[in-house]
Amino acid sequence: VIADIVFDVPVWRAFAYVIPRGMELHRGQRVAAPLRGRARIGMVVDLRYGDETGLQAIARPVDAVPVLSRAALELGRWVAEESLSSWGSTLLALSPPVARRGAPVIAPPAEIGPIAGPPPELWVGTLREARLAEQLRAIDGSALVVASDREGAGRWAERLDAARLDSGVSDASRRDAWFAAARGRARIAVGTRSALLVPLPPPATLVLLDEHDPAHKPPGAPRLHSREVLSRRAALEGSRLLMLSATPSVESWWRAQSAQALRRHERTEGWPDIVTADTRGILRNHPLTLPLTRAIEDATRRGRRAALIVGRRAATLVCSECGSFVRCKECGVPLPFSRGRNSLACRLCTRAEQLPERCPTCGGRRLSPFGWDAERVEAAVRKRFPKLGVSRSDADAQIAIGPPSILKPSGPAALGCVGIVALDSLLGMPDFRGGERGFELLWAAMEAVRAEGRVVVQTLHPDHYAVEAARTRDLASFYEHEIKLRSELGYPPFRRLAVLSVRSRTEGEAHALIADCARAFDGIPGLTVYPAAPRDAASTTRLRWRLMLKGPAELPRLLAPAISPLLERGRRAGNVVEIEMDPVS
DNA sequence: AGCACGCCGACT
DNA sequence: GTCGGCGTGCTC
Numbered sequence A: 001v002i003a004d005i006v007f008d009v010p011v012w013r014a015f016a017y018v019i020p021r022g023m024e025l026h027r028g029q030r031v032a033a034p035l036r037g038r039a040r041i042g043m044v045v046d047l048r049y050g051d052e053t054g055l056q057a058i059a060r061p062v063d064a065v066p067v068l069s070r071a072a073l074e075l076g077r078w079v080a081e082e083s084l085s086s087w088g089s090t091l092l093a094l095s096p097p098v099a100r101r102g103a104p105v106i107a108p109p110a111e112i113g114p115i116a117g118p119p120p121e122l123w124v125g126t127l128r129e130a131r132l133a134e135q136l137r138a139i140d141g142s143a144l145v146v147a148s149d150r151e152g153a154g155r156w157a158e159r160l161d162a163a164r165l166d167s168g169v170s171d172a173s174r175r176d177a178w179f180a181a182a183r184g185r186a187r188i189a190v191g192t193r194s195a196l197l198v199p200l201p202p203p204a205t206l207v208l209l210d211e212h213d214p215a216h217k218p219p220g221a222p223r224l225h226s227r228e229v230l231s232r233r234a235a236l237e238g239s240r241l242l243m244l245s246a247t248p249s250v251e252s253w254w255r256a257q258s259a260q261a262l263r264r265h266e267r268t269e270g271w272p273d274i275v276t277a278d279t280r281g282i283l284r285n286h287p288l289t290l291p292l293t294r295a296i297e298d299a300t301r302r303g304r305r306a307a308l309i310v311g312r313r314a315a316t317l318v319c320s321e322c323g324s325f326v327r328c329k330e331c332g333v334p335l336p337f338s339r340g341r342n343s344l345a346c347r348l349c350t351r352a353e354q355l356p357e358r359c360p361t362c363g364g365r366r367l368s369p370f371g372w373d374a375e376r377v378e379a380a381v382r383k384r385f386p387k388l389g390v391s392r393s394d395a396d397a398q399i400a401i402g403p404p405s406i407l408k409p410s411g412p413a414a415l416g417c418v419g420i421v422a423l424d425s426l427l428g429m430p431d432f433r434g435g436e437r438g439f440e441l442l443w444a445a446m447e448a449v450r451a452e453g454r455v456v457v458q459t460l461h462p463d464h465y466a467v468e469a470a471r472t473r474d475l476a477s478f479y480e481h482e483i484k485l486r487s488e489l490g491y492p493p494f495r496r497l498a499v500l501s502v503r504s505r506t507e508g509e510a511h512a513l514i515a516d517c518a519r520a521f522d523g524i525p526g527l528t529v530y531p532a533a534p535r536d537a538a539s540t541t542r543l544r545w546r547l548m549l550k551g552p553a554e555l556p557r558l559l560a561p562a563i564s565p566l567l568e569r570g571r572r573a574g575n576v577v578e579i580e581m582d583p584v585s
Numbered sequence B: 001a002g003c004a005c006g007c008c009g010a011c012t
Numbered sequence C: 001g002t003c004g005g006c007g008t009g010c011t012c
Helices: A070-083 A087-093 A128-137 A150-160 A172-184 A226-237 A250-259 A290-301 A374-386 A432-450 A464-469 A475-489 A509-521 A555-569
Strands: A001-008 A016-017 A030-035 A038-048 A121-124 A142-148 A186-189 A202-208 A240-246 A263-264 A274-280 A306-309 A315-321 A343-344 A352-354 A369-370 A398-400 A416-418 A456-457 A496-503 A544-551 A577-581
Touching: A001 A030, A001 A087, A016 A030, A016 A121, A038 A070, A038 A087, A070 A087, A070 A226, A070 A398, A070 A555, A121 A128, A128 A150, A128 A240, A128 A343, A150 A186, A172 A186, A202 A226, A226 A240, A250 A263, A250 A475, A274 A290, A274 A432, A274 A464, A290 A306, A290 A416, A290 A456, A306 A432, A374 A398, A432 A456, A432 A464, A432 A475, A464 A475, A496 A509, A496 A555, A509 A544, A509 A555, A544 A555, A555 A577
Parallel strands: A121 A240, A121 A263, A142 A186, A142 A202, A202 A240, A274 A456, A306 A398, A306 A416, A416 A456
Antiparallel strands: A001 A016, A001 A038, A030 A038, A315 A369, A343 A352, A496 A544, A496 A577
């Protein structure tokens, strides 16, 4: 009997090995097998009869029993194909930690047949998490809860008294939790993306927390958003899928709405009004407007903490008179601006424009770089509030300054004031998700203060649809607007994106390499290939290039034949070619 | 990925 | 005459 094994190497095909006499193996079990002379860990994906001549023998099983079901192996293959990465690297990233020698033998995972299940549900509203905890407490069958990070997994494991599958606990207890979930001994298991394939006895409920969070797709295998993996899994095994978010991704909202699967568990009565501070023509010399200064004073006087949210660097050029950004005429995205350069280049289409003298919208003469970074804000705030504790690293400081993520761990009404120093640094990011990210932030700010505090938004765009929708607490109106835009401009969920990037040692080679890549995509029907652009517009050397690809839902299948030889050839002579499907930023 | 093989320059 | 750089190709 021959075993087909896949390894954590960038090689697509499986390798065939002889199973030694007396060794019993199953699909979904890990083994150590000699690969180019050394024993490496691989996953058994198939067992078959065949010609054994010239094949090496498997050295030993690594697991006494399978860790993945056959359905999980197939799901893993789908994930690998969708993300243009190898089956082996995907499966091994989605397997439990390897046991130490002498660990007890545990029962193999349940096999689940394909059944038709309900459409995925999208839960929004302030009560979504309380409702989830309630339902899970009384659940019939098993459940997997996937958080976007270890902290979230830890909080939920405690809240649900559930087994933990993420790396926040020891390997031994993660492994125990894996098999406890597989055998139905732990009804509820909590993990991060590494737990996506854990076997669960039916009927299973799959839960994705903070569905919109880009942290569900960090670098590394499996190179797909947990949302996509879970929705495929739910569809294949007929499980119920619940996705929770205060502000879902536009993709999920759109799908849930058309499947009549949107569930709203809301209570927004008593929430504070969002105070918008219009910063057009001001905010040149201080990051805090009067309303924000007052709100910080009030909160800290009452013994409450304040958080100030800042974006990244000065990223765009803005008109001080009408407030509009200088945008690419082709793509409509704001052009990134950095000091010391006299042209603006679009990140998407590479069109370069002379630095304009006047505002292209209103003809105003005052165009200035826009953006307050954390350092500048901290210095100014310390000066303004010398007696208060101000920190960029301690989220528990009286005034904490940082990126939107500092709002994440705060419980309901944890803060007395949230100030968004410059919403425009989010709205104006050279990324089609700018509106979505801005809306998420505003909503998260309201959730962090609830009825007990104040949200102050400083912006050049008080009339932006994301601000308007947040101010009126009208989720649906935001999504309607955003979906219309996405449909007109051909962005997800209507078309699918991929980003190809290359790196070389010399500028000449880098340019030749990206040109080769672009040529390889010539003539593929339904594919839009955007012109290549240097990766860092600010950098003077052009060793890194990227280009964006747009296509239909089957984009990975379209790209695979063209990209495979490039991914291999790219590795020669210090060249690196990478492709990322469905980039989140 | 990771590792061995092999072909050219610098050193004993 | 030998060491070792890295470019190249393969892994059951």
